[in-house]
Amino acid sequence: MIVVTGGAGFIGSEFVRQWLATESSELVNIDKLTYSGNLENLASVSGNSRHHFVQADIVEQSVIEQLLHERQPRAIVHFAAESHVDRSIHAPADFIQTNICGTFRLLEAVRAWRGTASREFRFVHISTDEVFGSLPLKAAQISEAAAYAPGNPYAASKAAADHLVRAYIRTYDLPAVIVHCCNNYGPFQFPEKLIPLMIARGLAGESMPIYGDGLHERDWLHVSDAARAIGLVLARGRIGESYNIAAGHACSNLQMVCMLCDLLDELRPQSPYRPHRQLITHVAERPGHDRRYALNADKIAQELGWRPQISLREGLRQTVEWYLGNQAWLENVVSGRYRQWIADNYGWRNIRS
Numbered sequence: 083m084i085v086v087t088g089g090a091g092f093i094g095s096e097f098v099r100q101w102l103a104t105e106s107s108e109l110v111n112i113d114k115l116t117y118s119g120n121l122e123n124l125a126s127v128s129g130n131s132r133h134h135f136v137q138a139d140i141v142e143q144s145v146i147e148q149l150l151h152e153r154q155p156r157a158i159v160h161f162a163a164e165s166h167v168d169r170s171i172h173a174p175a176d177f178i179q180t181n182i183c184g185t186f187r188l189l190e191a192v193r194a195w196r197g198t199a200s201r202e203f204r205f206v207h208i209s210t211d212e213v214f215g216s217l218p219l220k221a222a223q224i225s226e227a228a229a230y231a232p233g234n235p236y237a238a239s240k241a242a243a244d245h246l247v248r249a250y251i252r253t254y255d256l257p258a259v260i261v262h263c264c265n266n267y268g269p270f271q272f273p274e275k276l277i278p279l280m281i282a283r284g285l286a287g288e289s290m291p292i293y294g295d296g297l298h299e300r301d302w303l304h305v306s307d308a309a310r311a312i313g314l315v316l317a318r319g320r321i322g323e324s325y326n327i328a329a330g331h332a333c334s335n336l337q338m339v340c341m342l343c344d345l346l347d348e349l350r351p352q353s354p355y356r357p358h359r360q361l362i363t364h365v366a367e368r369p370g371h372d373r374r375y376a377l378n379a380d381k382i383a384q385e386l387g388w389r390p391q392i393s394l395r396e397g398l399r400q401t402v403e404w405y406l407g408n409q410a411w412l413e414n415v416v417s418g419r420y421r422q423w424i425a426d427n428y429g430w431r432n433i434r435s
């Protein structure tokens with residue numbers, strides 16, 4: 083039995099689906115179901131008797147502690163977080179509450195319960211490349227040993243959570259492993275992040291807002307490769323270590339959006355919005371916008387034999403096809419109020435509410 087937090091979100095739900103498909107043990111999925119938590123993401127496992135969903139907030143230490151006593155998991159994989167940079171600029175309080183206080187409460191629940199935990203217990207903490215801050219264009223990729231330099235409230239809240247996990251490893255012998263993930267993409271991603279947002283807006287014939295000059299670089303990893311890497315870290319990662327998970331598929335935001343436009347042109351040949359590149363619009367710069375993230379993933383390759391299996395070309399095509407085939411899912415998750423803040427702050431007009 084393992085516990086997953088945040089398993090109704092984008093990466094967490096992929097991890098849950100993979101786990102249930104490849105492992106034989108039970109999984110307790112603890113999720114608060116915030117705006118980005120969605121049980122529709124778990125529809126394909128809804129009849130699986132090994133999946134136990136519990137709606138709970140990780141900040142509620144006593145609830146989590148009781149769950150740990152009852153279930154006696156052999157591992158916790160901690161995905162639950164507020165995850166979007168723009169929202170953290172708009173309203174940082176939830177990020178402090180969930181990412182820092184929530185992680186702290188979860189760690190305290192584990193500490194209180196661990197007297198009875200099995201010796202094999204593992205805590206896998208899901209972190210991000212953003213804790214290392216922005217890298218100069220063309221600088222070498224960074225390793226797990228790079229210094230932390232978070233540049234926005236989301237990144238700072240994740241860095242604080244990492245520091246707590248590191249402190250618990252050292253002070254209380256918490257058998258934890260940290261993973262730093264680059265940008266993920268794929269099915270079920272909430273359409274606030276670049277790729278699903280641009281697909282959704284392209285489908286609707288709406289402008290595609292690129293912050294600033296669009297030359298910012300991100301490394302894009304398909305969520306299925308990311309979840310597989312996390313599974314390997316859970317199984318064989320060394321306690322106290324951190325592992326970078328990255329694709330080596332770096333491109334600028336502008337290049338990414340052009341690729342998406344070209345895929346939409348090809349997959350929607352009757353669309354009145356072709357060529358979709360005409361929808362690209364440069365809008366105001368994101369405050370504190372990190373220029374580049376670039377992780378070196380040699381350690382996980384050498385120690386655990388992980389390498390991405392899905393090329394960016396293949397993954398993007400599959401992702402656009404998924405959104406084309408799941409427009410009801412897309413409609414169900416779009417929120418108007420937050421998008422208005424984006425419009426007001428990035429000079430982005432022509433939004434739907």
Ligand code: NAD
Pocket residue numbers: 087088089090091092093094112113114115116117118119120138139140141160161162163164165166180184208209210211240262263264265266267272
């Ligand atoms: P997401 O926003 O899609 O999902 C987050 C999930 O956590 C949701 O199901 C939400 O309901 C749940 N949650 C939020 N607050 C909670 C709370 N207080 N208690 C319990 N559940 C709560 O996020 P994601 O993109 O799947 O990211 C998952 C993890 O991976 C996060 O820790 C994020 O920081 C990290 N990460 C994401 C990316 C990426 O590209 N998406 C990259 C690197 C790291």
Ligand code: TYD
Pocket residue numbers: 166167168265274275276277279291292293294298299300335368
């Ligand atoms: P995002 O998906 O929000 O992920 P992150 O900020 O965690 O990297 O954004 C990816 C990149 O795309 C980032 O450089 C910001 C940029 N971006 C835009 O240019 N326009 C948008 O509408 C969004 C959401 C992001």
